[in-house]
Amino acid sequence: MKETPDEIARANFVFGACFAKTLSRLGLQTIYFSPGSRSTPLVIGIERYSAIQLIPVLDERSASFIALGQSKQTNAPVGLICTSGSALTHWFPAVTEASHSGIPLLLFSADRPPELQDCGAGQTIYQQNLFGSFVRQFHQVKVPQLREDFKAQLITTLQSAYQESTGLNPGPVHLNFPFREPFLPRSLGITDPPIPHSICRLEGKDYPSTCNEISEQISGYERPLIIAGQNVTSKDIEPWLKTPTVPILCDALSSVRQSDASNTILRYENLLRDPQFTQNGKPDLLVALGALPTSKTLRSWITSLTIPRIVIEPRGINIDPIPSESSSFQLGFDHLKEIRLPSPEKDWLAYWADAEKQVQAKIDLAFSSELAQFEGKLAYLLSLYLPTDSNLFVANSMPIRDLEWFWKKNGAALRLFGNRGVNGIDGTLGTALGMAQGTSVPNYLLTGELGFLHDSNALLFAKQFTGALTVFLINNDGGGIFEHLPISNEPEFEKCFATPQKFDLSKLCASFGIQYSLETDWKQIIEKIKKPISKGIEVIEIPTDRKKDRQTRHQLLSISPSSDA
Secondary structure: OOOOHHHHHHHHHHHHHHHHHHHHHHOOOEEEEOOOOOOHHHHHHHHHHOOOEEEEOOOHHHHHHHHHHHHHHHOOOEEEEEOOHHHHHHHHHHHHHHHHHOOOEEEEEEEOOHHHOOOOOOOOOOOOOOOHHHOOEEEEOOOOOOOHHHHHHHHHHHHHHHHHHOOOOOOEEEEEEEOOOOOOOOOOOOOOOOOOOOOOOOOOOOOOOOHHHHHHHHOOOOOEEEEEOOOOOOOOOHHHHHOOOOOEEEOOOOHHHHOOOOOEEOOHHHHOOOHHHHHHOOOOEEEEEOOOOOOHHHHHHHHHOOOOEEEEOOOOOOOOOOOOOOEEEOOOHHHHHHOOOOOOOOOHHHHHHHHHHHHHHHHHHHHHOOOOOOOHHHHHHHHHHOOOOOEEEEOOOHHHHHHHHHOOOOOOOOEEEOOOOOOOOOOHHHHHHHHHOOOOOOEEEEEEHHHHHHOHHHHHHHHOOOOEEEEEEEEOOOOHHHHHOHHHHOOOHHHHHHOOOOOOHHHHHHHOOOEEEEOOOHHHHHHHHHOOOOOEEEEEEEEOOHHHHHHHHHHHHOOEOOEOO
C-alpha cells in the first residue's frame, strides 16, 4: 500500500529522532555536516533530540579532515553527515587516511530512494559501497518506515557500526540512508519518539596473541633492538624506560621519543649512515612495535639484516613492508609492559646510547650557529621550546622528515600528530584544525606552503573554530622533498616537480580574518613558539631556500660518532 506524504514525513522525522538518540546513547560526541536538503531528517534529528555537538562546515572535504583530526585527538569516533550525489565523494581522501591509520569515523550519507536511482534524477549517483575496502563496514539502510521492527533494525545497525569503528581494527564505517520527500511534517509538534533502553556498546578488546608467547619467542637473544612505532606511548612501555636495557629506536610521532630514558634512540638516521657503526651495532633480534618510521635509511638497513624479526600490531593487519620473513603478533600496545625482554650482552645498550649522545652533541653544536633560513632548524626549535601539554601536527613531505632527523628529546609532555596512513599532503590544515578544535591547550601546525595551499579551503572553518592553532608555514617556493631526488638535476624539474606557487599569503589570511606575520629572525620565531595565541588561528610564514636546505641537510645527516658535518 502506497504511503501518503504525511506518513512519509512522519517516518522521516521519527527516523531522525531514533538515529539521534541511539548515537547519543552510544557515546558519539560530535558530528560535522555540510548543508544539503536530502540529509534534513538526520540533521534535524541530531539538533533536536540529542546533546551531540553538530557543527556546520561548508564543504565536505574540509569537514571530513576536521573530523579526522578531532578523532585523532580524542581517540573516539566522530560523525559526518552529507547530502546525496557528489557530496560524499569529497570525503574520500580523508576516508583513505582514516582507513590506513586506524581512525574511527562514522559516515552518514543521505541518498535518493530506489525509484530515483538509474533514471537521470538530479544529484544522484550510486552511493552503495562507494568507499569499497576503505571502510570497515557498509550498511545500506532501507527507506524510513513507521513500523517498530524498522526502528529496532535501525538501532541494531547503528550499534554494529559504532562497535566496528572502534574494534580491534578501528576505522571508518559508512551508512547510506535513502529518504523520500517530504523530509519533515508540516508541523514538528510530534511526540518525542521513545527508543528501547537496551542500547549499549561493547567495552574492552580481546587480542589473539599473549604476552607469554611473545616473551618466549624473543628469549635468549643477546643483541635485541626495538622500534617504537608512532602509536606506541611512553606509558605503554614504561618498565622498559625506567629500567633501560634494550635500545629503542623511536618513530617521529611516538611519545616515546620524549622520554629522557637513556635507551631511546632518535639519531638513527645518522647512525645507520655510518658503515663503521652499523658493522659493530648489528642486532640479533628486531622487535617492531607497529608500523616502521618514515626513514628509508632505516628500512634499507633492516632489509639488509638476516635476523629474526617480530612485528606486534594491535589491528591484526600486515604493516610490514620488509621482504624477508617475520613473525607477527596481534596485541594491544597497552599490554606491552607485560612482555619480558631478553637480557642483552654487556655494553650492547651502551654502544647505541653513547653513539646517540655523541651525534646529538654535534647536532646541538651545529644548530647553536645561526643556520639562517634552514627550515630543518624549526623542528629542532619546536622540540626545545614548545610549552608543556602542547599538541603539534606535522605535515608530510619534508616537515615530518625534519622532525624525524632533528627533533631533540627533552622529557616534556607533548603530543605529536600526523597523517601517516597514506602520507599525503591533502587535508593537512583541516586535520590540524580538527586536532585543535575544542581544546584548551596550545596547538601547532608545522607545514610547507604547498601542503597549506592544497587545503586552504579549510580556512572557511575559522568562524566555527573553537580553540587555538599556531601555524608555522615554511615557504621554500616549491616542493622541497623533490630536491632530494635524482630528478632535481633535470631541466623539467621546476615546472613538473617543484611546482613553485607565487602567492601573497598575507592577503589570503586577511580575507579570512586570520593573524599573519612574516618572520626571518630565529629569536622572534622562538618567542612565537613559547607564547602562542590563546584563541583563533595565527599563520607565521618563514621563507627558506630549498636548494641550500638540501645541502645543509646532507651535511647534518653525515654527522656520525666519528665525524663532524
